[in-house]
Amino acid sequence: MYKLNSYFCVMENIFTDEYFMKKALQEAEIAFEKGEIPVGAIIVIDNKVIARSHNLTEMLNDVTAHAEMQSITAAANFIGGKYLKNCTLYVTLEPCQMCAGALYWSQISKIVFGANDDQRGYQKLGTQLHPKTTVVYGVLAEESANLIKRFFADKRNKN
DSSP states (O other), X not given: OEEEOSXXXXXXXXXXXXXXXXXXXXXXHHHHHTTSOOOEEEEEETTEEEEEEEOOHHHHTOTTOOHHHHHHHHHHHHHTSSOOTTEEEEEEEOOBHHHHHHHHHHTOSEEEEEEOOTTTBHHHHXXXXXXXXXXXXXXXXXXXXXXXXXXXXXXXXXX
């Protein structure tokens, strides 16, 4: 998108945290349609999506198949190394203790998440992230939380 001022065109940066969180929400919607808890994640470097994923715990019958774990593996394969320096993870729900531990070891530079997980989130459980990792939270939190609430309401109604 371009903005005209009196003398020249200035390009506006469309690559905001909201822009990328919408992509993570698209992944969460895919998980919802598959009957998975609707959490989506993407990893970005230099405004380029290098990994995208969603929960696959039911499909893979694997408790570790969280969206973040899937994205970490895909991003490391893309980069060709285990450290995700200069990368940003966008995830619709606050990472759990397991995912926060993996993110610690990956040395990811930034984590942006939507909804808080007041029961199982890394903050509630006191899990540490890498000291150089910055965290932004609450980006599209309402949309992220509503999708999860809808999933569990549908699940209760089917039982």
